[in-house]
Amino acid sequence: xxxxxxxxxxxxxxxxxxxxxxxxxxxxxxxxxxxxxxxxxxxxxxxxxxxxxxxxxxxxxxxxxxxxxxxxxxxxxxxxxxxxxxxxxxxxxxxxxxxxxxxxxxxxxxxxxxxxxxxxxxxxxxxxxxxxxxxxxxxxxxxxxxxxxxxxxxxxxxxxxxxxxxxxxxxxxxxxxxxxxxxxxxxxxxxxxxxxxxxxxxxxxxxxxxxxxxxxxxxxxxxxxxxxxxxxxxxxxxxxxxxxxxxxxxxxxxxxxxxxxxxxxxxxxxxxxxxxxxxxxxxxxxxxxxxxxxxxxxxxxxxxxxxxxxxxxxxxxxxxxxxxxxxxxxxxxxxxxxxxxxxxxxxxxxxxxxxxxxxxxxxxx
Amino acid sequence: xxxxxxxxxxxxxxxxxxxxxxxxxxxxxxxxxxxxxxxxxxxxxxxxxxxxxxxxxxxxxxxxxxxxxxxxxxxxxxxxxxxxxxxxxxxxxxxxxxxxxxxxxxxxxxxxxxxxxxxxxxxxxxxxxxxxxxxxxxxxxxxxxxxxxxxxxxxxxxxxxxxxxxxxxxxxxxxxxxxxxxxxxxxxxxxxxxxxxxxxxxxxxxxxxxxxxxxxxxxxxxxxxxxxxxxx
Numbered sequence: 001x002x003x004x005x006x007x008x009x010x011x012x013x014x015x016x017x018x019x020x021x022x023x024x025x026x027x028x029x030x031x032x033x034x035x036x037x038x039x040x041x042x043x044x045x046x047x048x049x050x051x052x053x054x055x056x057x058x059x060x061x062x063x064x065x066x067x068x069x070x071x072x073x074x075x076x077x078x079x080x081x082x083x084x085x086x087x088x089x090x091x092x093x094x095x096x097x098x099x100x101x102x103x104x105x106x107x108x109x110x111x112x113x114x115x116x117x118x119x120x121x122x123x124x125x126x127x128x129x130x131x132x133x134x135x136x137x138x139x140x141x142x143x144x145x146x147x148x149x150x151x152x153x154x155x156x157x158x159x160x161x162x163x164x165x166x167x168x169x170x171x172x173x174x175x176x177x178x179x180x181x182x183x184x185x186x187x188x189x190x191x192x193x194x195x196x197x198x199x200x201x202x203x204x205x206x207x208x209x210x211x212x213x214x215x216x217x218x219x220x221x222x223x224x225x226x227x228x229x230x231x232x233x234x235x236x237x238x239x240x241x242x243x244x245x246x247x248x249x250x251x252x253x254x255x256x257x258x259x260x261x262x263x264x265x266x267x268x269x270x271x272x273x274x275x276x277x278x279x280x281x282x283x284x285x286x287x288x289x290x291x292x293x294x295x296x297x298x299x300x301x302x303x304x305x306x307x308x309x310x311x312x313x314x315x316x317x318x319x320x321x322x323x324x325x326x327x328x329x330x331x332x333x334x335x336x337x338x339x340x341x342x343x344x345x346x347x348x349x350x351x352x353x354x355x356x357x358x359x360x361x362x363x364x365x
Numbered sequence: 366x367x368x369x370x371x372x373x374x375x376x377x378x379x380x381x382x383x384x385x386x387x388x389x390x391x392x393x394x395x396x397x398x399x400x401x402x403x404x405x406x407x408x409x410x411x412x413x414x415x416x417x418x419x420x421x422x423x424x425x426x427x428x429x430x431x432x433x434x435x436x437x438x439x440x441x442x443x444x445x446x447x448x449x450x451x452x453x454x455x456x457x458x459x460x461x462x463x464x465x466x467x468x469x470x471x472x473x474x475x476x477x478x479x480x481x482x483x484x485x486x487x488x489x490x491x492x493x494x495x496x497x498x499x500x501x502x503x504x505x506x507x508x509x510x511x512x513x514x515x516x517x518x519x520x521x522x523x524x525x526x527x528x529x530x531x532x533x534x535x536x537x538x539x540x541x542x543x544x545x546x547x548x549x550x551x552x553x554x555x556x557x558x559x560x561x562x563x564x565x566x567x568x569x570x571x572x573x574x575x576x577x578x579x580x581x582x583x584x585x586x587x588x589x590x591x592x593x594x595x596x597x
Contacts, residue, residue, distance in 0.1 A: 051497070054501055056497050056500055056501060078503070078505060081500065081501065081503050082503035084501070085501065085502070086497075086498070086501035088494055088497070088498060090492065090494060092492060092494055092495050092498040094512070094515075094516060095515075095516055095518075104502060104512075105502040105503060108502050108503050108504045108508055109503055152502070156502070156503070162501075
């Protein structure tokens with residue numbers, strides 16, 4: 001990948017309101033054509049960042065660069081905004097027909113009437129709602145309304161698309177259907193997209209890169225694989241769905257691996273950590289295997305621990321099993337395995353996971 | 366009972382034959398209240414939108430003030446306009462006391478807070494993020510305001526009805542600043558007061574019927590538009 005000017009760049013961004021710092025981002029670059037997600041819990045600053053990026057939330061400190069050019073206040077703000085399109089959690093449609101809604105952004109920009117009609121219909125067809133063009137926006141279902149809102153944004157052929165939790169208020173089947181369509185359209189158009197969500201699975205599915213946010217700052221930016229498997233700290237780990245976060249002290253070292261003592265148990269992990277150092281170990285539930293054998297046989301995993309099942313929680317398509325192995329551990333098992341192994345609360349099991357599956361963080365990161 | 370029946374009979378006669386005096390009074394009413402309503406719409410809608418969309422210290426007080434203004438007693442308005450336009454008053458040099466112009470001023474002052482208050486409420490009840498969405502579509506601030514006004518067109522039509530209704534039927538301010546001069550500043554309401562006090566019930570009833578019909582038809586027209594625009 002050569003040196004390419006990022007399509008959007010932020011430097012020293014800060015948003016203060018009433019003495020409180022809502023957002024603080026020293027630097028951020030978005031590459032053209034990428035789908036970049038902002039994830040984090042409610043109140044993390046995702047919406048604040050999106051609205052600042054689209055110059056809707058002012059004032060703010062810091063600089064915004066679009067294709068290398070600084071976006072100044074007053075003059076080129078309108079020009080910059082007209083290169084973007086934003087979709088919110090609520091459809092925010094106008095009291096008119098679906099077609100007129102999709103055309104509204106084009107009308108605002110003074111496009112010619114027949115061109116507007118063609119472009120709007122093109123987007124309606126693309127989102128599968130061409131048949132609704134004459135309907136009043138007030139009569140649409142949630143999914144149809146959000147499709148209309150997306151069609152309205154795409155009709156503008158934006159250089160950057162900003163999505164602020166666009167699927168949050170939809171029911172699961174509608175959300176899945178719309179996400180699939182959007183994914184397909186984004187792949188077709190290669191539109192640079194900045195997408196805020198509190199649902200990590202949405203982010204993992206759609207993104208090229210993810211920024212994990214909390215309390216107005218960005219904790220980590222990386223590919224889905226990086227933030228999931230190499231979280232920089234406990235906050236990121238826990239937000240990315242790591243259920244077991246353990247603190248231990250390194251007691252043995254052997255080449256590229258080490259053993260840490262965690263609550264009296266010894267866990268082997270991969271890493272170059274000095275003896276005596278305190279580490280935070282994260283083990284993803286998908287990487288924990290359960291069996292009912294009492295011995296080590298039948299597993300190549302280094303970490304094998306007897307434990308007792310504390311709780312079994314159904315997650316629909318699979319089960320979450322909470323264990324006590326001397327330290328707390330969580331495993332995901334399929335419904336089939338649950339039945340096969342007769343996993344119930346109080347049962348003794350053997351939990352195992354590979355040393356390579358243990359994510360290591362130095363304490364204090 | 367004869368009094369009333371005679372009165373009604375003669376009233377219909379005046380109406381059917383388009384009695385010139387009655388027609389003149391009617392046209393003046395429409396002119397004065399029409400102009401006052403139009404001016405109040407211009408000022409009221411722009412001010413209402415401006416207050417609704419701005420953030421400033423004391424906004425709550427201003428909103429209370431506007432809401433209070435909606436219930437302004439017309440005679441109090443009449444008093445203040447008279448004071449200002451009085452020969453030795455601050456605007457006495459204009460010499461417009463006891464003219465239709467003064468009535469337009471008074472009625473505008475009565476109608477404007479009504480229009481402003483309803484506009485303010487109408488804009489404020491639009492979804493908060495709608496403003497942001499409109500700006501995100503690339504609208505200038507002016508385009509945004511225009512689109513918001515269009516989105517609030519139903520309650521704004523109610524503002525027009527309320528504004529016009531408020532002034533076509535008011536009498537206090539109109540008598541005080543207009544003087545109720547025959548053929549000049551006599552409108553439906555002020556004429557009705559006069560004719561009733563004189564015992565000319567036929568004329569009074571005729572004027573009353575016209576006033577009722579006027580109020581009814583204007584509101585019918587506006588209601589039709591409002592109901593037609595209503596979400597299906």
